[in-house]
Amino acid sequence: MVRLTQTRAWYRVERRQTVIKSHQVAPWYQGVMLLKHDKTSQQSGLVADYLLFLLFTGLRRQEAATLKWSDIDLHGRSFTVSDTKNREPLTLPLTDFVCSLLESRKAAADSEYVFAGNGKAGYLIEPRHQVQQVRDASGVSFTLHDLRRSYITTAESIDISAYALKRLVNHKMSNDVTAGYIVNDVERLREPMQRITNYILRIISPE
Template identity: 80%
Template sequence: MMAAITIQALPHKITKSYVDRLSTPEAGQAFVRDSELKGFAVRVTSTGAKSFILEKRIDGKVKRLTLGRYPELTVEQARKEAHKLLGHIAVGRNPPAEKKQEALKGTTLQEAFEDFIKVRKNLKPRTLYDYQRVMQVVFADWQNKAMLEIGKDMIAKRHSKTGAERGEAYANLSMRFLRALFNFAIAQYEDDSGHAILRENPVMRLTQTRAWYRVDRRQTVIKPHQLAPWYQAILSLKQDQLSKQSALVADYLLFLLFTGLRRQEAATLKWSDIDLNDRSFTLTDTKNREPLTLPLTDFISDLLRSRKAATDSEYVFAGDGKAGYLIEPRRQVQKVTELSGVSFTLHDLRRTFITVAESIDISAYALKRLVNHKMTNDVTAGYIVSDVERLRKPMEEISAQLLRHFEINEEKKVLKFPVHQNP
């Protein structure tokens, strides 16, 4: 049995037998440099792993290039690779930079998305959720594909396919996301000269060929005559004993309708944001990034007091997922639609709130403040301060009008519906 060789500082000709006999350092790593080829060496770690390296000054700095691990790479193969790289360096090439550039060229869609969400730290939870869903649903088979391999024709075909299978609006949404991801990659990944690895955004094909679907903005609301049966369905949902979430979702839908909030603003509302004594609540994370305090009507105050007594969550509308709050109550919304015959989306409730407010001539300034719309082009609005108490009266008027549409007896708070006789 051949004795182990203690690693020394002096260079030695690197051969297979010599590498096999090298001892393992007690800690860290040690190097044995070749006596024949300058810069060629063997690195040995405390775990016993051995690999070949090449050390060479490139662009004024000493670089250490890993050639490969032993014994997967033989001494002869490593020496040959070292000669090859030295030749490249001699003619002015930069192998480390070229290797980095090749790695960047191979950046996959999934890797770019991971970098994207690391940089975009302020993405709202709902936005991040939507992006993740698009990656899983529309681009599942592209996640391990290099971005350089995703061409214009592929974009056009996937846009068309998604439109046919999932709807034109969703197809546009998915491609807007992909366009943003490519724009990020163009700015993020550069070679050593500062030039973008990706030179163009292939999603621009849709703009150049005018292939985007024309999707009209939704203008749907729950009409006045539909509000009574809709409310009856809400009460049925609230009394559903088969699901503990049913009553919570019923309250959530009513809260959306009576406040005009966006669904995410309401879903992420915490009890710490609500002051039941002052009958007000504060939105700290709004779409326009400006916090807003609004009044609570009598109807919503009663609803929240009942809700608070039935939960121990920090969120007003708690969810079963790890986010902690209600995400997407599709099943319950579908049940209300089936019971009432009124098809609606969560955003329809916001539009209904605005429509009812306009029908009773609520001040435009008050309404814009209630729904947190900016008034950047209105000089007069800049001089109007709409505090909570000034907004309380218009909020109560909107609430009263909704209750009238519900056909509620104000004294007994009982829903008045005709009794259906059995045939």
């Protein structure tokens, strides 16, 4: 029994594979927009922007929630995540959509955190209530991490290069010899990140 427990043979957990499918993105977005214009709670608009930020950047929820305004360079159109899962700082470009979202949020900011929370931590922790509101309004069941998976799936579907995608979502490439010779700076990543944004926007508002 000890051996089985140590090898996790008793509790083999499969990795979740859920994403927001292409046909669900538009209703999901409309649900977020209803949340954004909800005047009954000051947090509703902030959570709406947080959800959009997750979908359009692919960041992990904690990475996005703990972003500070000092991490954002609106003039240079980039932002830096210092505390990442793999302990490697990540600097990414701001697309037109995300830059506009942050500029609007900055105008009303009264906290050092981009997505401020009401608790002691100072940043947004777990917006369960607002997430449920979006689920109910859109009919789309999703988790916060589904937004990251959706971003990655979208990028792969439009043939973003594997090396660019790994850099965008900060996956380690230490075992890839070729990757060690490729420099993915912010400007090199700007075009693929904008392509992902444009594709999502076309799904949201097809012409």
